[in-house]
Amino acid sequence: MANWGFLGAGSIAASSLAPAVHAADGPRLHAVAATDARRARALDPARVYTRYQELLDDPDVDIVYVALHNSAHRPWVERALRAGKHVLCEKPLGLTAAEVGAMTATARATGRLLVEAAWNRWHPRTRDLESMITRGAIGTVHTVTARFDGLAPAPGNYRLDPALGGGALYDVGYYAVAAALAAFGWRSPGVVRAEQDHWHPGSADSATRFLLDFPGRGTAEIGCSLIGGMSETFTTTGTDGSLTLTPPAFCAGSAPSTLTTGTLSTDTLTPADDGRHRHYPPQDPYRLMVESVDAAAHGDTAAHLVPLAQSLLIAATLDSVRSRLARRAA
Known part of the structure; x- marks a missing residue:
């Protein structure tokens, strides 16, 4: 059984990660460090700290979950790794590919586990989607359309x-x-191409739209916003069919979800499939993530983890989008 320690007690830690650790088989929420001790106690840990370093100095903490705002990820991830802790860090792991590369190097140097908390990647539907594409279920992929429109941040939220x-x-x-x-x-x-909107001059982006080109393969049309809607869509099309994640495409978990297939060869289907539809009951991907990280920290090499190489490529792609936007604005 691993003792978990949280750096931060914000909304995701309170609504998702703390319940996942409490519900999981094996992990124990040993400590939470937050500037607001009341919020830390609300997560029901065995110990409460009001300084992050105090938690890192606790010899009983085995795994640290970093739930701080994005710009604080790198310094506290590296401090936790150097303190001998395994680390699960909220996405995005770093603000740039250089930051992700630096954290990866620190993890290797310390021999500690570092995992990006891209929780939806543990959902069985997401894993099936990736597996079916890898197996060539829809042939060679040539087109992706993906969009995530999220809720507007409250005044004072770091997302602004x-x-x-x-x-x-x-x-x-x-x-x-x-x-x-x-x-x-x-x-x-x-x-x-890329374009971006802002809530007001000097704010972070309220919406970003861009087209990715995969040389010799195809394109991905992507849009995202934080302007008050709540819509998630994803479809990928290949030479032999298509795969669609029925909404919510990315954050399914608290409700049943479906993976809808276009034309596929019958040998890609399973007895659980209903024609073109593969159905999934309500899941808790946060718990699946916590249990996988906990198992990996105990040496289970078969535990499912998001590879750091993929985290690095995501960061590099976001770098490229921002670079394109900067050139457009110049």
């Missing part, structure tokens, strides 16, 4: 502040980019 790593691209665009990269076999794309 570019200095804290806020904005739609980092927050919800991340999901669409990861799904597109997976569809194209984790190849590196170019950015053909």
Whole structure:
């Protein structure tokens, strides 16, 4: 049984990760560090700290979950790794590919586990989608359309502040980019065009739209926003068929979900399939993620993890989108 420690007690830690650790088989929420001790206690840990370093100094903490705003990820991830802790860090792991590369190097140097908390990647539907594409179920992928329109942040939320790593691209665009990269076999794309909206001058982006080009293969049309809607769509098309994640495409978990197939060869289907539809009951991907990370920290080499190489490619793709936007604005 591993003792988990949380750096931060914000909304995701409170609504999703703490319940997942409490429900999981094996993990124990040993400690939470937050500037607001009341919020830390609300997560029901065995110990509460008001300084992050105090938690890292606790010899009983085995795995640290970093739930801080995006710009704080790298410094606290590296401190946790150097303190001898395994780390699960909220997505995006870093604000740039250089940050992700630096954290990866620290993990290797310390011999500790580092995993990006892209929780939807543990959902059985997401795993089936990636597996079917890898097996060639729809032939060679040539087109992706992905969009995630999320709720508008409350006043004062870090998502409004570019200095804290806020904005739609980092927050919800991340999901669409990861799904597109997976569809194209984790190849590196170019950015053909990109445009962006802002809540006001100087704020983070409220919406970003862009086209990724995978040379010799095809394109991915991606959009993301934080302007008040709540819509998630994803479809990928190949030479032999298509795969669609019925909404919500990325954040399914609390409700049943479906993977809809276009024309497929019958040998790609399973007895659980209903013609063109593969159905999934309500899941808790956060718990699946926590249990996988916990198992890996105990040496289980078969535990499902998001590879750091994929986290690096996602960060590099977001870098390319931002670079394209900067050139457009110049």
